[in-house]
Amino acid sequence: MSLQNPVFIPGPTNIPEVIRKACDMPTMDHRSPAFADILNPALEGVRQVLRQSRGETVIFPASGTGGWEAALTNTLNPGDGVLACRNGMFAQKWIDMCQRFGLDVTVVDVAWGEGLPVARFEEILRADTEGRIKAVLITHNETATGVVSDVPGLRKAMDVAGHDALLMVDGVSSIGSMEFRFDDWGVDVAVTGSQKGFMLASGLAIVGFSEKAVAASKTATLPRCFWSIDDMRAGYAANSYPYTPSVGLLNGLKTATRMMLDEGLENVFARHARIAEGVRAAVFAWGLTPCAVSPELYSNTVTAIRTPEGFNASDVVALAARTYGMAFGTGLGDVAGKVFRIGHLGMLTDAMALSGIATAEMCMADLGLDIPLGRGVAAAQEVYRHGGAAARIAAE
Numbered sequence: 001m002s003l004q005n006p007v008f009i010p011g012p013t014n015i016p017e018v019i020r021k022a023c024d025m026p027t028m029d030h031r032s033p034a035f036a037d038i039l040n041p042a043l044e045g046v047r048q049v050l051r052q053s054r055g056e057t058v059i060f061p062a063s064g065t066g067g068w069e070a071a072l073t074n075t076l077n078p079g080d081g082v083l084a085c086r087n088g089m090f091a092q093k094w095i096d097m098c099q100r101f102g103l104d105v106t107v108v109d110v111a112w113g114e115g116l117p118v119a120r121f122e123e124i125l126r127a128d129t130e131g132r133i134k135a136v137l138i139t140h141n142e143t144a145t146g147v148v149s150d151v152p153g154l155r156k157a158m159d160v161a162g163h164d165a166l167l168m169v170d171g172v173s174s175i176g177s178m179e180f181r182f183d184d185w186g187v188d189v190a191v192t193g194s195q196k197g198f199m200l201a202s203g204l205a206i207v208g209f210s211e212k213a214v215a216a217s218k219t220a221t222l223p224r225c226f227w228s229i230d231d232m233r234a235g236y237a238a239n240s241y242p243y244t245p246s247v248g249l250l251n252g253l254k255t256a257t258r259m260m261l262d263e264g265l266e267n268v269f270a271r272h273a274r275i276a277e278g279v280r281a282a283v284f285a286w287g288l289t290p291c292a293v294s295p296e297l298y299s300n301t302v303t304a305i306r307t308p309e310g311f312n313a314s315d316v317v318a319l320a321a322r323t324y325g326m327a328f329g330t331g332l333g334d335v336a337g338k339v340f341r342i343g344h345l346g347m348l349t350d351a352m353a354l355s356g357i358a359t360a361e362m363c364m365a366d367l368g369l370d371i372p373l374g375r376g377v378a379a380a381q382e383v384y385r386h387g388g389a390a391a392r393i394a395a396e
């Protein structure tokens, strides 16, 4: 018997059957002309999802972490100043990478559950009259806490401060699931990966560079080889790669972006928003709270749920895996044991979300929390039945 539940981890996400099939290809010569029919539509699809019409977009055979490294090494010099906020595990890991590369990071610490403090960043940028800071980093969606930070707000603060650092965005768990506008938001470098909103396995790091970031790469002296956008540009000019690409994944990406654009990005975002709202309704019905401290910070791709004092939130994750064959995310770093996470991004329907909510509810009840069965499910059902799938089908 096959016991396959959807996963509710915030990446890798569930893979639609058509995308799995697109990835399953016989070996092809990646230097043959046929590869162009995979590479170019995949690149074009990604640019549409990023809403990027300027600069360059590159896709590395790597996980998102490789995208971070490509962002830094192509644009910065050893000792350059970087400004970043540490509000969760992913923000922390990018900061750690900056430090390992010998960058001079100004870290703004806030409590995990809060967003990037835009006003504080503006102050720091104003005070940097010598232009020591070369890059400002923002984690658009902090996957450890389920917190969204304000990318356009940060762009505005940088402009108001008259600072010309590069704006680098980690959009790994937001791009393709939540509003993101590379051009309109004045983003200089955007990093994402294949295994979250793009509904693929891990293995493609997607990075958009603005013209300004490309210009910075002409003089940037951090060492790079595998991550060189110059080498990649030369490869792309010949419909090829500087090394062996992940052909099957790229074919999956071609299919994934077409699916997303066929659904319509606005509809994809609306679906994520509705599913997230149902999950949060369940959380509140359980008498619990999201880790994100205020509603404007709530993520539409992942909800980190605070459990009561003295209760180990990781027990929910362990029990769900053991007893119900379902995967939720554990708490990471500062919030380990204090939260568990429901990932709700990628290929997900209202009905799938209900199965995750119902299972989380069973686990918490099994572990002795005072959670009456059905309460969270009913709260989510109220969200989904009005303006949910039924309304959509009726309209068609």
Ligand SMILES: *Cc1c(COP(=O)(O)O)cnc(C)c1O
Pocket (backbone or CB within 6 Å): 011, 063, 064, 065, 066, 090, 139, 141, 142, 143, 170, 171, 172, 173, 193, 202
């Ligand atoms: C998943 C994720 C990453 C990248 O992680 P990889 O495991 O290297 O793909 C980076 N940032 C955020 C916010 C993420 O959610």
